[in-house]
Structure formats: C-alpha cells, structure tokens
Amino acid sequence: MKQGTQYRQLSYEERVQIEVLSTAGTSIRSIAHILRRSPNTIARELREKRVCGCYIPKKAQHKTYWRRYTAKRHCMKVARSTSLEQFIREKLIQNWSPERMAGYLQRTGVRVSKKAIYKFIHSRCLEQKLFWKKHHKRGGPKRRDISHKDTSKRSLSQRPSLEGSGHIELDFIVSKQSPTVLLVTVDRYSRKTHIRKLLHKTPHAVHEVLQELQRTSPLKTITTDNDIVFKKWREMEDILSIPFFFTQPYHSWEKGLVENTNRWIRASIPKKRDLATVSDDELRGIEYFLNETPRQCLGYQTASEVLLSVTKVS
DSSP states (O other): OOTTOOOOOOOHHHHHHHHHHHHTTOOHHHHHHHHTOOHHHHHHHHHHSOBTTBOOHHHHHHHHHHHHHHHHHHHTTTTTOHHHHHHHHHHHHTTOOHHHHHHHHHHTTOOOOHHHHHHHHHHTTOGGGSHHHHHOOOOOOOOOOOOOOOTTSOBGGGSOOOOSSOEEEEEEEOOSSOSOEEEEEEETTTOOEEEEEESSOOHHHHHHHHHHHHHHSOOOEEEEOOOGGGTTHHHHHHHHTOOEEEOOTTOGGGGHHHHHHHHHHHHHSOTTSOGGGOOHHHHHHHHHHHHHSOBGGGTTBOHHHHHHHHHHHO
C-alpha cells in the first residue's frame, strides 16, 4: 500500500466474488489480480473469516462488522470509565507508559489494551505528558580517550549465564559542575536499582558502596565499563570475592540495562545540574519510582516484587 493511502475494507460484492472464484479453484493471486487487491488481503480474508471450515460472504461480512464494532467499543472503554480515566491521568504524571498501565491493569483483573489508552491520550491531547515526549533529547558527539587496553580483563563472553539475582550492572552519572558522581547499580534479574552519591569517584568510595550492597544481598558478578576508577580492579575483586566483567571500549550498549536506567534518572536530574545539589531524598524518590513501577519485561511486576519472590524461594 502506498504511503498516504488508506486501507479499504472488502465490500459484500467482493466477498461474493471471492467465494465464487475460490470454490471454482482459482488461486489466491488470481483472485487478487481480478479484484485489484493484495494477495495478502485475500489470503487473510479466507483464513480468518471462515465458519466451520467454509467461507460464506454473508457471515464473513457480519464477522467484519462485529470485529470493528467491538474494537471501537474497546477503544472507548477509558472514556466511558471515570475510574480508568483518573487512573491514567495519575499514572501519566508518574511517568508510566500506556504499555505499563495496560499490563498492570490486566494483573488486577481490568482488561484494557494499550491501544485504548493511547487513543484516550490522543483524544484528550495528553501526548506531551508521555515520558519520552517530555524528556527526549539527542546526545552530542562523544569524545573517545585512546588508552592502553588491559587484556587481562574478563569480557562479557566469559560471563556466566544469568541465574537468579546478584548479577549487577554498574555505571556512573557525572556532571561538569563538580566532582560529585552518582553510582548506579541494577540487578540484571530483578531490575532492582540502587543509586548512591559519591563526593569523589575513587576506588575506595566505590568499594564501600559495593560492600554495603553485599551486606544486604549477596553479589555474584559485576558488569561495568573501562572507567579509570577500575584500574586496580584485581585488588577490588580479591577483597570483595566477586568476579568483574568488562564491556569492550566504547561499547556502552553491552551494559544496556544500566544505560537505560541512567536515561530515566537523567529525566529527573538534567545534565546541566550540579550533582552535589541532589539530595538523598530525591535519590530515594527516584529509586522508589524505578523499583515500584511495573515493568513489561517482568510480566508487569515491580522490581521489588520480583526480588521478594526470589528471596522467599531461597
């Protein structure tokens, strides 16, 4: 179909022709050529509109009408429900996506599709409240510091398969205004996120945070990049008894989980802000949002719920 054209539903007369031609043994491509339709349209019509194995034009027409009626009714479901409308408006403020809303509602026994939620958002001109509409910005070119590569570092190809929680990805959020940084860790299994503010990015400060995390839940592996703070990674590994695994230089997508988490954090803490001014209460609020928001990859459970279920089993 050409760009800018709209799909046109099959008419009843066309459906009669399809029945006559298919009964006579005419191929799908030949029927499509005669009706000037796509072969996919004819094949889908004969596949989806059969009743008891037979294609009957009148019943196919009725099935099409009923499908369109129920689809339209379903998309109006939000507008007809005051409680649903209030829920969606509240969650938009909390930066929930329509997919998360639909998944969470389904878990609570309310069936509503993400399409219905999107349609309600567009009908009420609420698009600008969608998270990435508010916060999407393109990044500038990255500087690449060419330095000697430590060939003894373990690559991700050596990392063991993911089994349970304790396998974390680690990264830093920095600012130009001060040496203060945010250390971000994300559990690869449960998506549980911890954010700690460090006045200076030093091996000792990082080591203290990792020891704190290890006291609350055992750490099994750490995945990070080639930051200079890990120049003495062997000593840190020996003290913590946790194996370190490193991405290739300039391959940040290899630890995509923590990189994506940083995007969410940056939505609340812009790049131009001095990280020294970020309060502990703000960080706890961001942590709460990340750990208590349902995620599609977790079956619309929260990170805290997944971690709790793992703790109970163990």
